[in-house]
Amino acid sequence: MFASDPAPVSRSGTVLRARTHLPDDPLLGAIGHTPLLPLRHLLGREAAGFELWAKAEFMNPSGSVKDRAAWGIVRSALADGSLGPGRTLLDASSGNTGVAYAMLGARVGFPVELCLPRHVAPDRLERILSYGARVVFTDPAEGTDGAQAEARRRAEAEPERYFYPDQYNHAANPDAHYRTTGPEIWAQSEGRVTDLVAGVGTGGTISGTARFLRERRPDLRVTAVEPDGPLHGLEGLKHLPTARRPGTYDATLVDATLRVETEAALAMRGRLAREEGLFVGASAGAAVVAALEVGRRHPGSVVVTVLPDAGRPRSEPEGR
Numbered sequence: 001m002f003a004s005d006p007a008p009v010s011r012s013g014t015v016l017r018a019r020t021h022l023p024d025d026p027l028l029g030a031i032g033h034t035p036l037l038p039l040r041h042l043l044g045r046e047a048a049g050f051e052l053w054a055k056a057e058f059m060n061p062s063g064s065v066k067d068r069a070a071w072g073i074v075r076s077a078l079a080d081g082s083l084g085p086g087r088t089l090l091d092a093s094s095g096n097t098g099v100a101y102a103m104l105g106a107r108v109g110f111p112v113e114l115c116l117p118r119h120v121a122p123d124r125l126e127r128i129l130s131y132g133a134r135v136v137f138t139d140p141a142e143g144t145d146g147a148q149a150e151a152r153r154r155a156e157a158e159p160e161r162y163f164y165p166d167q168y169n170h171a172a173n174p175d176a177h178y179r180t181t182g183p184e185i186w187a188q189s190e191g192r193v194t195d196l197v198a199g200v201g202t203g204g205t206i207s208g209t210a211r212f213l214r215e216r217r218p219d220l221r222v223t224a225v226e227p228d229g230p231l232h233g234l235e236g237l238k239h240l241p242t243a244r245r246p247g248t249y250d251a252t253l254v255d256a257t258l259r260v261e262t263e264a265a266l267a268m269r270g271r272l273a274r275e276e277g278l279f280v281g282a283s284a285g286a287a288v289v290a291a292l293e294v295g296r297r298h299p300g301s302v303v304v305t306v307l308p309d310a311g312r313p314r315s316e317p318e319g320r
Contacts, residue, residue: 028061037055039272055306056307064096090112092148094144095235103131114135117144152164167248178211186212186216193213195295199236200238201246205308221256224254226259227262230243233265260286281310290305291304
């Protein structure tokens with residue numbers, strides 16, 4: 001259901017109560033444990049003198065890397081009681097975290113309300129609504145910063161009603177990647193990873209993963225990927241010079257930032273489909289563009305990047 005006012009939230013007219021003591025759940029257990037894929041065909045075309053590997057985060061249950069952070073936040077809130085009976089999870093999202101929250105709300109049993117920019121991708125909106133979450137649209141010109149402001153306003157107006165985790169500033173976001181993504185990459189690369197390349201949205205993926213890997217390999221190089229300007233088509237990524245900097249982004253862990261044009265990311269997205277059989281989103285294309293550049297600069301390196309989500313049909317808009 002779409003909404004623009006703070007009417008009571010529930011899926012069927014009744015208040016849902018979260019099941020705080022969860023049995024072993026195969027769906028929740030499937031979050032993470034994604035494969036690390038060699039991009040050998042792509043490198044063959046590049047005549048590269050380095051290795052390039054990609055974490056297939058589109059294989060998470062709701063289809064993106066955001067399952068890790070969303071489940072980390074929800075699990076923490078259930079444990080400390082902040083997402084107790086009668087409370088609604090409220091947060092802002094550009095799309096993927098909203099899908100993850102909505103899936104978890106349906107599976108675990110708590111209502112979800114999401115503030116989304118009105119230009120949110122149609123496929124993500126459809127999935128969010130299918131899971132039964134409530135949507136509040138915000139001004140698309142303000143992007144996720146505007147969605148955050150609206151979520152904060154609602155939470156402050158009704159603190160007894162909402163659990164507002166604020167994924168852009170919640171410690172469980174990068175911690176989820178410190179506990180899962182980093183150890184997985186270390187084990188799957190057999191400790192050989194020399195470079196981590198990842199996009200910056202909330203900053204949780206790159207910060208948590210880099211923190212873990214740096215503890216194992218202090219000389220690890222970390223490269224952040226951003227769009228090349230404030231107006232771009234790389235949904236989920238932030239151009240930090242013109243956006244609100246997330247509290248979950250630890251810039252002290254980042255050695256360099258590469259900014260990628262939308263057109264280059266979309267071209268790489270097409271190459272990944274044709275040459276590697278990977279149908280991924282534009283932000284994944286940007287990550288691979290940057291990862292190739294990092295590898296060229298460091299011959300003999302073992303570069304690992306993150307493919308945050310899957311692509312979507314050409315009939316739908318590709319980004320903002």
